[in-house]
Amino acid sequence: MDFLSQEFQDPDRQPFHFGSNAVGCISCTTFNILAPIYKRLNNKRRESEFRELWLHRNERILDRLLHLKSSIICLQEFWVGNEELVGMYEKRLGDAGYVTYKLARTNNRGDAE
Numbered sequence: 001m002d003f004l005s006q007e008f009q010d011p012d013r014q015p016f017h018f019g020s021n022a023v024g025c026i027s028c029t030t031f032n033i034l035a036p037i038y039k040r041l042n043n044k045r046r047e048s049e050f051r052e053l054w055l056h057r058n059e060r061i062l063d064r065l066l067h068l069k070s071s072i073i074c075l076q077e078f079w080v081g082n083e084e085l086v087g088m089y090e091k092r093l094g095d096a097g098y099v100t101y102k103l104a105r106t107n108n109r110g111d112a113e
Helices: 003-009 051-068 083-095
Strands: 028-032 072-076
Touching: 028 051, 051 083
Parallel strands: 028 072
Antiparallel strands: none
């Protein structure tokens, strides 16, 4: 008998919660946040040149991710080379109970530490 079957058959068993979802449910959100060093603006400049733009956009992304309350969050095109951005994600996700792991892309593409 698997874990979930045992849990539902034993009424005295304490529920095991994954994130804030129902017992036995795992949700996963994946999101490509488009690293500011790759996001081009209309004038051919990059968003990374304008702190207020990328900071505000990423705060809104975090707001949405935290509102979803997924068990697992996977981010793509994360700018691991920017300590301020990394710190913002680690702080807000950590405060919400998430453990964070990051992995820079290979081939020295400018977004790594």
